[in-house]
Amino acid sequence: MRQAKAFLLTAVMWTAGAQSAWAGQVDPAPPADRVQATGQEIATGDIIVTARKRDERLMDVPVAISALSGEALDRYATSSLTAISERVPQLVIGESTNQAGGSINLRGIGAGLANPSTEQAVTLNLDGIPISYGNAVRLGQFDLQRVEVLKGPQSLFYGKNSPGGIISLISADPGASFEARLRTGYEFAADQRFVEGIVSGPLSDNVGARVVAYYSKEDGWFRNLGVPVSGRTPGASSKSNNAEDFFIRGTLTFRSANDALRVKLKVNHGQRDRDGFGPGGVGQAVFCPSGASQVAPVSTDCKLNRYYTEVALPPGVAALHPSLEGPSHIKSRQFLASGSIDYDLADTITLTSVSGFYRLQEDGLGSFTSVNDPRTGASLDLKIEGISQELRLSSDLDGPLNFTVGGFYQDGKLTVGQAFFTNIAAPALVAATFYDQNTQAYSLFGQARYEFSDRLELAVGARQSWEEKHLKGTVATTPTNASPFLILNPNRKYDDFSPDVTLTYKPTSDLTVYGAYREGFTSGGFNTTPGPLRTGATGAFPSIAARDLSFEQMSAKGGEIGIKGNLADRQVQFDLVGYRYDYDGLQLSRWDEVAFTQRVQNAGSARVQGVEFSTTVRPRSVEGLELRGAVAYNDAKYRDFIGGCYAGQSVTAGCNLLPRNPASPATAGSAANPYNGQDQSGQQLARAPKWSLAGGLSYEREFSSGLGGSLAFDTLYTSSYATQTEAHPLARQRGYWLLNGSLSIFSGETKSWELALIGRNLTNKLYTATGGTLAFTGSGTGTASTTQADILGIAGPPRSVFLQLTLRSSLLGNR
Numbered sequence: 183m184r185q186a187k188a189f190l191l192t193a194v195m196w197t198a199g200a201q202s203a204w205a206g207q208v209d210p211a212p213p214a215d216r217v218q219a220t221g222q223e224i225a226t227g228d229i230i231v232t233a234r235k236r237d238e239r240l241m242d243v244p245v246a247i248s249a250l251s252g253e254a255l256d257r258y259a260t261s262s263l264t265a266i267s268e269r270v271p272q273l274v275i276g277e278s279t280n281q282a283g284g285s286i287n288l289r290g291i292g293a294g295l296a297n298p299s300t301e302q303a304v305t306l307n308l309d310g311i312p313i314s315y316g317n318a319v320r321l322g323q324f325d326l327q328r329v330e331v332l333k334g335p336q337s338l339f340y341g342k343n344s345p346g347g348i349i350s351l352i353s354a355d356p357g358a359s360f361e362a363r364l365r366t367g368y369e370f371a372a373d374q375r376f377v378e379g380i381v382s383g384p385l386s387d388n389v390g391a392r393v394v395a396y397y398s399k400e401d402g403w404f405r406n407l408g409v410p411v412s413g414r415t416p417g418a419s420s421k422s423n424n425a426e427d428f429f430i431r432g433t434l435t436f437r438s439a440n441d442a443l444r445v446k447l448k449v450n451h452g453q454r455d456r457d458g459f460g461p462g463g464v465g466q467a468v469f470c471p472s473g474a475s476q477v478a479p480v481s482t483d484c485k486l487n488r489y490y491t492e493v494a495l496p497p498g499v500a501a502l503h504p505s506l507e508g509p510s511h512i513k514s515r516q517f518l519a520s521g522s523i524d525y526d527l528a529d530t531i532t533l534t535s536v537s538g539f540y541r542l543q544e545d546g547l548g549s550f551t552s553v554n555d556p557r558t559g560a561s562l563d564l565k566i567e568g569i570s571q572e573l574r575l576s577s578d579l580d581g582p583l584n585f586t587v588g589g590f591y592q593d594g595k596l597t598v599g600q601a602f603f604t605n606i607a608a609p610a611l612v613a614a615t616f617y618d619q620n621t622q623a624y625s626l627f628g629q630a631r632y633e634f635s636d637r638l639e640l641a642v643g644a645r646q647s648w649e650e651k652h653l654k655g656t657v658a659t660t661p662t663n664a665s666p667f668l669i670l671n672p673n674r675k676y677d678d679f680s681p682d683v684t685l686t687y688k689p690t691s692d693l694t695v696y697g698a699y700r701e702g703f704t705s706g707g708f709n710t711t712p713g714p715l716r717t718g719a720t721g722a723f724p725s726i727a728a729r730d731l732s733f734e735q736m737s738a739k740g741g742e743i744g745i746k747g748n749l750a751d752r753q754v755q756f757d758l759v760g761y762r763y764d765y766d767g768l769q770l771s772r773w774d775e776v777a778f779t780q781r782v783q784n785a786g787s788a789r790v791q792g793v794e795f796s797t798t799v800r801p802r803s804v805e806g807l808e809l810r811g812a813v814a815y816n817d818a819k820y821r822d823f824i825g826g827c828y829a830g831q832s833v834t835a836g837c838n839l840l841p842r843n844p845a846s847p848a849t850a851g852s853a854a855n856p857y858n859g860q861d862q863s864g865q866q867l868a869r870a871p872k873w874s875l876a877g878g879l880s881y882e883r884e885f886s887s888g889l890g891g892s893l894a895f896d897t898l899y900t901s902s903y904a905t906q907t908e909a910h911p912l913a914r915q916r917g918y919w920l921l922n923g924s925l926s927i928f929s930g931e932t933k934s935w936e937l938a939l940i941g942r943n944l945t946n947k948l949y950t951a952t953g954g955t956l957a958f959t960g961s962g963t964g965t966a967s968t969t970q971a972d973i974l975g976i977a978g979p980p981r982s983v984f985l986q987l988t989l990r991s992s993l994l995g996n997r
Contacts, residue, residue, distance in 0.1 A: 231330050232352070235339050235534075235574065235586065241746045244641075244686045244696030246333040246759045246794065248273075248812075252326055252354065257880065257894050258922045259367070259940050259984050261324055261396075263306075263349070268898055268920050268942070270331050271794070271814040271874030273349075276951025276976060285952055288333060289790050290818030290870025291346035291738075291765065299596050299619050299710045300782055303346035303736065303769065305336075309353055309448055309520045311538035311570060312341040312592075314704075324429055325380060325394040327354040333794075334761055335702025335738045337645045337680035338627055341536070341572050341590050345702035345738035345765065353448065356382045356390030356435055360991065367986035374400035374982075382433075392433040399426050403980050404464050407482070408493035426455045442526040450518040457511045465552045466490040467956055468975040469912050476959040476972055482552070486948050486977055493549055493556050502611040503601040503661050505547070505561035512546035534574040534588075542566040550957065552974060557958055561601045568594030568621075586643075587628040594621040598710050616656040616664065617710040623649040629682070637688050644681040649705040650674070653731065669708075670730035678703035678737060693747035702738040704769070709733065709781045733782045736767040740790075755798045762791035764821075770868070772826045772907045773954050786822030788867060796876075806882040810896075811875075818870035825862045828908035829960030829971035836860040837964045858964030865909050869951065871917075873901040884930060891927045905953035905975060913954070913973050918947045934993035940984040950975035 229240040229249050240249055248270045250260075260266060263286075267275035274287040285292050286304040301314040323329075330350040337343045340350065360383035367376055375398070382392035402424045429452040436445040467475055470484035482491060492510050500507045523535045544564045549556035574588035601614040629643030653672050658664035680701040687695045708731045740763030748755055768785040796812035827837035839859040866872075878896030885891065901917040904910075926938035953975035960971025 229328070231328070233330060233332055233339070233350075235576070241692075241748065241755065241757070242688075242694055244684045244694065244698060244744065246742060246744060246757075246761065248331040248333070248796070250329040250331075252328055255326055255329065257924050257940075258896070258942055259986060263323065264979065265942065266323070266329055266349075268922070269876075269896065271812050271876050271898065271900075272333070272816055272871070273331060274869045274871070274900070274903070274951050276869075276978065285771075285869070286349070287869040288331070288347040288349075289792065289816050290867040291768075291790060292869060299598070299617070299707055300769070300771070301704055301707065303344070303704055305340065305342060305344040305346075305348055307340050307348055307350045308450070308518060309351070310341070310522060310536045310572075311518060311520045311540065312344075313518070313540055314342060314344075323351055324378065324396045325354050325392075325431065327352045334742060334763060335680070335700045335740075337700065337702050338586075338629055338643050338682050341570060342592065342623065343625065343645055343647050343678065343680055343703045345704050345736055353431060353433070354382075354392065354394075355433060355446065356384065356392040359383060362991045363988060365986065365988045367984050369400070369982050369984045371980065371982050372400040372403045374398060388437050388439065390433075390435040393431070395428075395430040397428050400424060403982070404488050404490055404977075406492055407489050408491045424457060428453050444524040446522045448518075448520045450516075452514075452516045454514045455511075456513075457509065464490045464492075465550075465974050465976050467552055467972045468950065468953070469973040471912065471970040471972070475956075476969070477557070477956065484972065486950065486975060488948070488977070488980060491552055495547070495549060495556055495559050496605055496609050498609040499559065499603055499605070502603055502609060503561070503614050503658075505545075505563060505599065505601045505614070506559070506603060508547060510548045512544070512548075514544040515542070517541045530578045530580070532576050532578070534572075534576065536570075536572040536574070538570040540566070540568050540570075552956060557605050559603055559605070561599075563599040565597045566594065568592060582633040584631045585629065588626075590623070590625045590627070592621070592623040594623075595619070596621070596710075600711075611659060611661075614658040614661070614664070615710075616658075617708070618654045619708060619710065620652045621649065623647065623705070639686045641682075641684045641686070643683075644679060647676075647678045647680070647703060647705075649676045651676075651705065651707055653708045653710075655710075655731075667729070671732050674706060674708075674732050676705040676735045678735065680737075690747075692749075692752065693745070695745045697741065697743045699741040700739070700763075704736055706733050706735040706767075706769075706784075707782070711780050733769060734767050734784045736765060736769045736784065738763050738765045740764055753799060753801055756796070758793075758795045760793045762789070764789050768820075768823075770825070770907045773829075783825070785820055785825070785862075788818065788820050788823070790816065790818040790867075790870075792816035792818075804881075806892075808880045810879070811877040813876075814874040816870060816872060816874070818867040820862050820865050820867065823862045823865075824859045826908055827858045827860050827963050828906070828910040828913070829955040829963055830968045831858075831860065831908075831910075831963055831970075832968040833964065833966055835968075860908075862909060866904060868904045868907050868909070871901040871903045873899070873917075875899040886930075888930045889927070890930055890933075891925075893925055895921065895923045897921045900949075905950050906955070908955075910955060910971070910973065912970070913975075915950050915953075915975075918949050919945060920947060921945050929993075932990070932992035933988075934990050936988040936990075938984075938986045938988070940986060941981070942984075943979060943981045946981035948977045948980055951978060952976050 229251060230237050231240050231243060231247060231249055233243050233245050233247055240247060250269060264275050267273045272289050276285055286302050288304045291303050306313045332348040332350065334347060335345050336348045340348050363380045365378040378396045380394045384390050431448060431450045434447045467482045467484050468486040475482050475484060495506060519539045521537045525533045527533055545562060547561045549559045570592040572588060572590045574586060576586045577584045596619040599616045602612045604610055604612055625645050625647040627645035629641055631639055631641045633639045651674050653669055655669055656664045656666050680703055682700050684696060684698040742759055742761035744759035746757040765788045768788045769782050770785055771780055772783055773780055792815045794814040799809040801807060824839055831837035837858045837860050839861055876898045880892065880894035882892035883890060898920045902914055904914050906913045921944045922942045923944055924938055924940045926936055928936035953973065955971035956974045960969055962968035
């Protein structure tokens, strides 16, 4: 780590003015094979995407996609998935209020943030490797060539079936000429200092290499009101949310002399260390029905602001279990290695292999109370390792019929250890749980594409998936008495057949009309959260009685109709799509008040339907000007769902049903069986705003042969949404606008140096993407007389202003 920092701080890195031809935007001189692959001339403003594992213009792909080029990401120093979500309508990403890392919701579909073993319904895909765990939200993203957000079920081209969509991150590759860059900057509000370096270029006629490294240290935007403990936590009102981040990626490419063999290897390492708060994030009481917190001593104003409370754990906690030692913190290490091989068996047949290895190690400790009274707390030690392998055979025949067939395999292991304590009267270890989950996934997929004419194509494909998961668990009431407990259904098998049919009509080279029917799937799994998992009706944990921790798989089916194209001699690009998808067994995260833990449950069914429109205008009369806008309407509702009650929900407010299952018919709850539920059929899905609006402009020009500048603004409006599954009427985020802007000055065409002032969330609008009810608040749930709970939320990033300097190799005359 020390050597890497020294390298970043002392290396002199310059960059070629010309960017790689694969910049995800305009390809000024596209290779002949790429023009042939798209079947069209690549024009100014065309974005090249690989949504169907071949290079195509964005407007030719019959899929609803939001694509961000590398230039668009650099415009606002976008280096996290949360920042990416602020540019894409209907994409809501937030860190969690527990240890699961974060949640990703697209059009309202997301697995939630219930436990570390939950696989996201919206899958991340980095350079062809699927990563379906929410903890990847915490890994910064740097030197990206582009981001492709594919909306709706995706079953064919991304390794694992995904019912909610794909966020595909494509990192930059070495180009044909030497490139290097040094970038450094300072963010004023969080006192963040960062530096990034890139060196890239050919090592020989056939080999290329690229290395990017990034280091950042910040004090944070928020201030901690927690009572300080000498030697363990900072003083009152000290800055917190501090973080130290380091990331490095190496890329090596090889092309044979005849270009028949193409190999690409990438190795990524990222780490983040944060002190002052634990895995629960910067949680704070954002609303208190009584006007003051129900947990004493009071240390919150019950408003969403830049103040929160995280206190050190009581001194006696450390003796309860070794993992409970130390102040609140979270430390994360992620490693990803990927390798792709493309081999042309013939001029028209290509065999592709994509291999991946992913490892995550994370540990954290926090009080989880968000007040000056640490009544509870938990530690987390998490390790995830997995390998994946995909083989794909694709054709590019001269005739009307072409195909893609292949298979996918994944073997993963998750190990999680958690210690859970309470401190109501005195520190006491409730339990320490240890889980080992093994996953094996197999699938076969294929697609046939038939061109009835140059204008009409029918694509028919499907994926058959099989997954098996096995869980072992151990529980301890002291640091030394761990013993296994019996898990009902410790082996679960899941399978699914997901067809995909698309009809595409291209009346001209500038217009694409398509209709598609799609299905998607994600497997079930096990709840591996800490806390007193229920045993019968008593919740007596750590009783060793058998318990069923599993939840079922979810599936999606439906379709979309879209039209996209160019107008006004390609000065205007547009994309319009309407969609409707039904989900069965929708996996949702809910707070189980009786079990005192987050857990996953399946909703009976849900429907997501809506319309999205986007446009980009590049008038030739004003060179360098780009205008963009988008509007999305999304109606996402439960069709059949008996969910859990929120804390303090009364019978008259709807809390009078037991969750539906064969052993518990829908009857009123009682003191003997207090697991009350509510009928949420017809309610809006959590984190599913009905309306999203986006608009922006950018303008760049040269003032003279040696000086130029640029100006850009982008805004995003998100209408109100529920921040928790239980739909507490007060746990809603109101509609809000976000505004980003940037102003830069640079040295002429080559941009050998560039100084930029970048602002994100300039209106300083605090919002919450995730939240819940505050523990130990609310009472009488499921009765006639109740007290509503305090509302907990995690604030998104407030206003941040960067001053950023970029130096490129053209400064030394290297072009």
